[in-house]
Amino acid sequence: MRSPGLALAAAAVLAAEGAALLVFALIELLGLGAGDAASLPTALALIVLTLIGAGALIAFAIGTRSGHSWARSGGIVFQVLGVALALASLTIQPVVWGFTVGVGIPAVLGFVLLIATTRAENERPAE
Numbered sequence: 001m002r003s004p005g006l007a008l009a010a011a012a013v014l015a016a017e018g019a020a021l022l023v024f025a026l027i028e029l030l031g032l033g034a035g036d037a038a039s040l041p042t043a044l045a046l047i048v049l050t051l052i053g054a055g056a057l058i059a060f061a062i063g064t065r066s067g068h069s070w071a072r073s074g075g076i077v078f079q080v081l082g083v084a085l086a087l088a089s090l091t092i093q094p095v096v097w098g099f100t101v102g103v104g105i106p107a108v109l110g111f112v113l114l115i116a117t118t119r120a121e122n123e124r125p126a127e
Helices: 004-033 040-065 069-091 097-122
Strands: none
Touching: 004 040, 004 069, 004 097, 040 069, 069 097
């Protein structure tokens, strides 16, 4: 049984996370242009990896909306990493609650939606 509403919601969360990473990469690129980077190779690597992550999230959003299991599983991996990052941010003092909440809540929401979408996709009508 397909669940287009759940798939659309999960895809929207993934796309929003991908867009947020694109914005972060743009901010880092502007900082690089302003000369704020302590190490040019490290700054470039961060920007490239951020863009790769953003591209993956956007691809997972498109795949999730289309009902592909590879996209849901990849999206779940990103959500688990987001929850881990949010929890790890609690160890930094002082705690930056905006970051913790801004990463943690979408990750938990995305995780729940992706699991629900997967369950709905795998339900079979009784024969």
